[in-house]
């Protein structure tokens with residue numbers, strides 16, 4: 001049976017075809033997938049640069065382009081294009097295997113040869129060359145091949161290198177750009193080696209072994225296991241992330257067992273969630289017995305989204321059944337209800353503060369709740385003696401020993417009130433559940449735990465997850481971005497109780513946002529110090545995007561009414577450009593602003609909806625509620641002084657320096673999260689004085 005491979009571009013193009021053409025593609029490919037490819041006429045082209053290129057007829061107008069092996073039985077589907085485009089593309093391309101990395105590469109050989117003549121002429125009059133400082137041996141060690149090297153030696157200016165972008169194999173082009181930008185050989189290798197699926201260079205690279213090369217190029221080409229997989233691939237929703245992983249994503253997700261807990265960080269949109277989903281799928285496949293696997297995150301809407309995506313990824317019902325997808329608070333509630341006989345009824349934070357207001361006449365409810373959550377529950381303090389000596393870093397004013405006893409009594413009174421009412425606080429449930437699981441005899445609840453958005457977990461939730469799985473290989477797979485912490489106070493990594501020393505990895509390539517949006521958004525975060533990170537790996541290092549687009553638009557207004565009118569016009573303009581309503585979002589720091597925009601949109605005949613699963617409408621909501629979502633176009637409004645950062649969210653500097661810094665940083669993260677939801681267009685506006693976070 002012939003082995004099929006499918007290129008990412010093929011699938012992207014297929015997804016955009018009209019239904020009848022898609023049907024014709026399926027019919028043509030169906031023949032491949034049968035026992036032999038007899039019946040598919042693989043047409044050889046006259047004068048093609050690559051003798052292995054063939055085309056197949058899809059219908060009267062479309063052709064597929066296939067790379068057929070000189071020997072062996074592997075066929076790679078490369079493109080599906082209108083007839084003339086397919087022929088033009090197919091005759092000019094040449095496929096090779098990178099001799100250092102072993103990955104499959106493609107170049108526009110015809111254009112490259114034409115360009116060589118022009119470059120030779122330019123070089124005749126210019127003695128100094130762009131890469132005089134780089135030795136041939138270094139070029140070769142970085143994967144520049146003997147066909148490309150003579151062309152490189154002709155380059156005199158960076159503009160000439162730019163002109164080669166779409167002709168050279170992309171990896172070799174990246175090497176040249178890195179060297180031209182002043183990177184050392186070692187630094188350039190650091191970048192290039194991110195493309196090594198197995199972290200190390202292959203021992204031996206066979207130039208004709210397409211199958212091995214495809215295996216090393218998972219972000220561009222995928223081997224198809226059989227007709228069912230092909231059929232599945234050609235069905236909507238054509239989610240490319242299911243199949244084409246970046247080598248770093250694949251290396252991390254399909255790693256052999258990790259010796260213990262592992263933490264993956266990465267900037268917004270680097271595919272952390274995608275990697276977590278693949279890891280869960282891989283664990284289910286690799287360990288086909290034992291306790292279930294938990295895939296979890298801190299919020300229920302995000303958990304529902306994880307479940308939806310996992311359903312797309314894992315088709316085998318046995319594997320899918322092994323993975324339980326529930327929010328961390330659901331796990332907590334379940335453990336508590338199993339012990340106490342009924343599901344705990346949890347108060348909202350507003351209800352909890354109101355109740356706490358009645359607990360002690362000298363202390364405000366908000367203070368008591370914060371003290372309980374951020375000191376007692378955060379440090380797992382269960383006795384007055386422990387509390388009397390506890391560190392209270394970041395808690396504003398100091399509390400002398402004498403006063404701590406009365407605060408302790410007030411919190412005890414609050415707990416007694418909750419008990420009497422048969423109610424719980426959200427974090428109290430997590431704390432109790434952690435204790436129950438820590439004391440549990442017998443096997444752990446889960447064999448493996450995969451956690452998305454781990455930066456937003458409270459220490460009580462960290463204890464719960466730690467207790468839900470026995471310390472062993474592949475116990476916890478954690479995915480986090482410390483710059484997207486928008487809910488919780490900072491938890492120093494060492495206080496999570498989870499040992500990841502030597503087992504952190506970073507994803508650096510953005511799959512969502514353009515470089516222009518990314519560069520701007522990272523500046524919103526400001527200067528983040530080691531102290532701010534508190535042991536967490538910095539997800540900004542090496543963070544970049546291969547996609548380019550327009551720079552964010554920042555607009556200033558004098559009045560909110562003008563700003564609101566302008567954002568409605570912006571939404572209208574996007575819609576007029578053909579952007580689907582569901583691919584547009586408007587975010588603001590406070591409900592008052594987002595409600596105002598929703599109202600104005602409604603008056604303009606554009607019915608909005610709140611952030612969440614798309615009902616196909618423009619989504620309008622708070623920056624916090626945009627977490628985990630993404631849109632083609634995003635407008636962020638009200639980004640002005642006093643609102644971003646929100647005055648109420650900031651601890652005054654004179655009250656506590658560390659707490660002040662942390663609260664300011666968290667507000668920066670909120671804006672960063674909102675801005676990085678945008679794939680192509682970002683529009684930011686404010687009235688009056690701008691937010692101090694806006695890059696100048």
Ligand SMILES: Nc1ncnc2c1ncn2[C@@H]1O[C@H](COP(=O)(O)OP(=O)(O)OP(=O)(O)O)[C@@H](O)[C@H]1O
Nearest residue numbers: 240241244245246268269270271272273274511512
């Ligand atoms: N290998 C891939 N191929 C195609 N698309 C991908 C790939 N990896 C990620 N994506 C897409 O990029 C977008 C961002 O991915 P994902 O949500 O996993 O990133 P993230 O790092 O978790 O983002 P954030 O931290 O901002 O929530 C999604 O649309 C996802 O489908």
